[in-house]
Amino acid sequence: MARQLAALMTAAILALVTNAGQICAYDGIVEKKTFTLASFTIGGKIIKDVKIGWESYGALNADKSNAILITHYFSGTSHAAGKYKAGGAPGYWDAIIGPGKPLDTDKYFILSSDTLVNLNARDPTVVTTGPASIDPATGKPYGLSFPVVTIRDFVNVQKELVESLGIKKLVAVAGASMGALQAYEWAASYPDMVGKLIPVIASGEADGYQIAWLDMWGASIRVDPNWNKGDYYGRAEPVDGLSTALALVTLHAQHWTWTNGPSLGRKWAVDGKDPASCLTDCRFKIEAELAAAGRARAAVSDANHFLYLAKAGQLFVAGGGNLADGLKKIDAPVLLITSDDDLIFPTDAVNETAQLIRADGTPVEHVKIKGGRGHLDGVFAISQAGDKIRAFLGAK
Amino acid sequence: MARQLAALMTAAILALVTNAGQICAYDGIVEKKTFTLASFTIGGKIIKDVKIGWESYGALNADKSNAILITHYFSGTSHAAGKYKAGGAPGYWDAIIGPGKPLDTDKYFILSSDTLVNLNARDPTVVTTGPASIDPATGKPYGLSFPVVTIRDFVNVQKELVESLGIKKLVAVAGASMGALQAYEWAASYPDMVGKLIPVIASGEADGYQIAWLDMWGASIRVDPNWNKGDYYGRAEPVDGLSTALALVTLHAQHWTWTNGPSLGRKWAVDGKDPASCLTDCRFKIEAELAAAGRARAAVSDANHFLYLAKAGQLFVAGGGNLADGLKKIDAPVLLITSDDDLIFPTDAVNETAQLIRADGTPVEHVKIKGGRGHLDGVFAISQAGDKIRAFLGAK
Numbered sequence: 137m138a139r140q141l142a143a144l145m146t147a148a149i150l151a152l153v154t155n156a157g158q159i160c161a162y163d164g165i166v167e168k169k170t171f172t173l174a175s176f177t178i179g180g181k182i183i184k185d186v187k188i189g190w191e192s193y194g195a196l197n198a199d200k201s202n203a204i205l206i207t208h209y210f211s212g213t214s215h216a217a218g219k220y221k222a223g224g225a226p227g228y229w230d231a232i233i234g235p236g237k238p239l240d241t242d243k244y245f246i247l248s249s250d251t252l253v254n255l256n257a258r259d260p261t262v263v264t265t266g267p268a269s270i271d272p273a274t275g276k277p278y279g280l281s282f283p284v285v286t287i288r289d290f291v292n293v294q295k296e297l298v299e300s301l302g303i304k305k306l307v308a309v310a311g312a313s314m315g316a317l318q319a320y321e322w323a324a325s326y327p328d329m330v331g332k333l334i335p336v337i338a339s340g341e342a343d344g345y346q347i348a349w350l351d352m353w354g355a356s357i358r359v360d361p362n363w364n365k366g367d368y369y370g371r372a373e374p375v376d377g378l379s380t381a382l383a384l385v386t387l388h389a390q391h392w393t394w395t396n397g398p399s400l401g402r403k404w405a406v407d408g409k410d411p412a413s414c415l416t417d418c419r420f421k422i423e424a425e426l427a428a429a430g431r432a433r434a435a436v437s438d439a440n441h442f443l444y445l446a447k448a449g450q451l452f453v454a455g456g457g458n459l460a461d462g463l464k465k466i467d468a469p470v471l472l473i474t475s476d477d478d479l480i481f482p483t484d485a486v487n488e489t490a491q492l493i494r495a496d497g498t499p500v501e502h503v504k505i506k507g508g509r510g511h512l513d514g515v516f517a518i519s520q521a522g523d524k525i526r527a528f529l530g531a532k
Numbered sequence: 533m534a535r536q537l538a539a540l541m542t543a544a545i546l547a548l549v550t551n552a553g554q555i556c557a558y559d560g561i562v563e564k565k566t567f568t569l570a571s572f573t574i575g576g577k578i579i580k581d582v583k584i585g586w587e588s589y590g591a592l593n594a595d596k597s598n599a600i601l602i603t604h605y606f607s608g609t610s611h612a613a614g615k616y617k618a619g620g621a622p623g624y625w626d627a628i629i630g631p632g633k634p635l636d637t638d639k640y641f642i643l644s645s646d647t648l649v650n651l652n653a654r655d656p657t658v659v660t661t662g663p664a665s666i667d668p669a670t671g672k673p674y675g676l677s678f679p680v681v682t683i684r685d686f687v688n689v690q691k692e693l694v695e696s697l698g699i700k701k702l703v704a705v706a707g708a709s710m711g712a713l714q715a716y717e718w719a720a721s722y723p724d725m726v727g728k729l730i731p732v733i734a735s736g737e738a739d740g741y742q743i744a745w746l747d748m749w750g751a752s753i754r755v756d757p758n759w760n761k762g763d764y765y766g767r768a769e770p771v772d773g774l775s776t777a778l779a780l781v782t783l784h785a786q787h788w789t790w791t792n793g794p795s796l797g798r799k800w801a802v803d804g805k806d807p808a809s810c811l812t813d814c815r816f817k818i819e820a821e822l823a824a825a826g827r828a829r830a831a832v833s834d835a836n837h838f839l840y841l842a843k844a845g846q847l848f849v850a851g852g853g854n855l856a857d858g859l860k861k862i863d864a865p866v867l868l869i870t871s872d873d874d875l876i877f878p879t880d881a882v883n884e885t886a887q888l889i890r891a892d893g894t895p896v897e898h899v900k901i902k903g904g905r906g907h908l909d910g911v912f913a914i915s916q917a918g919d920k921i922r923a924f925l926g927a928k
Contacts (some may be wrong), residue, residue: 284808343792343798352780376755380751384751387745397740401740426748
């Protein structure tokens, strides 16, 4: 621990030296910041006081040419790297973001933002605008009066943030899962602003399979009468439906290598309480784990935000229109990172995306990772692609 | 149509000639029969008036040595072949059961039974005993006072049925999915009564992955307050939860080749009603199809029966104990039929089962089918294995 701390401090000092004169060199402690738009068109509707949270790692150089944008996954936040305080939880891609790491904070200014309708609306570190936000016109939460949002809306708000920092062009956009959808959308919609693209564990559209599964993800929320067609603020909330939805997402993002591992498999939830001894309260350990995970995540999540995110996912086709035309708009070189164990974005779909981006000559390097966690390999096993990321960013 | 009818009649006449003297030669019209046990131990509890439905195709020979038992899948019934009346729906494996077909009714007496706690408790053609049945002791449905049942219980009741017909040994037991679990259990628990085994699209136990998914399958029922911990008979029933559960099963049993096909994919449910135009009532076609399928199936299903079946699936290890020991008990030659597109029983799991049965020298022929429907290939594409089934049954 002391050695780790010492290494961290050394890195921090090196970063300070490297970026002499900068006051915001990256020492592993990050601060959540808020970006506000007084008014912005979302889903065709003018929304006032649009806020999203963001954080950054490393320093923006003088000509503002060293920025990389990180876009987050469905249940994620902007917390991609570092810690909010010593001893806090590191960001989800901390393995590849930091001094000397593949996304090297000694070279790059890396920024990461919360999306609109971020799932974790009750997480105090998250700043987002969505159905759970107060509508200034009524003083009450929007609920379903909030417009349906798209991945393009997420990107449009991020573009405002990026431009507010004086950045004209991003070195790269990188993101996992729903973050990859945002990355594709950036490159297809604003090709002049994206130098390179690192989409991880996702394909370039929601096909029928994803549309169907996203529908199933949110189904238990709609079954819960406390959801009440989205009108539940200030009363009993659809905790059961939301917990179940989040348990389902947790399982779907995993792989049987995990569920069948030595600590789960057919183990019982409670020693001595045979799952055969009653119907619902006698459980296997994997059931108890999923239920606990769902309930824990529900405590900081919002059910309407879940459904809005699922809809945004369903509506996604990179660049709008049809997939082939959308992916043709991508001209930035692509490092596509996927796992053949991914059960949310299957291999057939990501291979098709790679082939369609390549179709007009755009270079695509497709790297496969395998960490035994299915879709979540894109988070937990991302360091397997570290050298490829470093080389890809370093290439002229 | 006339030609088909003529062919059917010719087959029926041939069957009558072949089985001269038998009065029940198979003409494609089947009758649902009821088997009753005045009292039987299920889940360690004595249950009175246990009834299951069954049907048969072909004629039992004089020494009762030509019987094949068909065991059904999770949402299935005993209706494996033929029609209850002219113009009715054929049984789910009609493609392989009939005169001259791989499961040849000119040679074999093929019987098929409804399981205990059959899902389709409200289907008038189904006869089953479970939580929705009237408890003679109270005059009211059992609800959750019905004991937790296992695949072994299903098999034990089938054994009574088989023995009541004077059959000492089955030529084979064949079944798909949960039907394959019953087949494994027959061969492991009553090896002297099973000549050959044809398990289709399933492995020899529920591993952590299946346990977790079966939990998720029933989760929306538990979210629905009308489920009321199983006490809903005679009041509002958990139709929303059950419909959602059945929609989820429908999707899980499919494959992206189906969801992404030309009639589904990103098509809208209603022409002119863009799914982007509202949150929940503006849908894609695949969402509407799944919802309709779930609701239609819920109309004949019982929510408690669903949860009992899911539990039976979770508790399953062939022969009890651990998988390797259970599969060693299987001595009957095995024709294992699976699909690599199966997303419920993945290839890794079925391959392990084949390897463990083979471990002590039991012959296993493993045939792969591929019909673009994932798990459901075991029903819709079963005729791809027709020649293998015929040869397997014909081998000495």
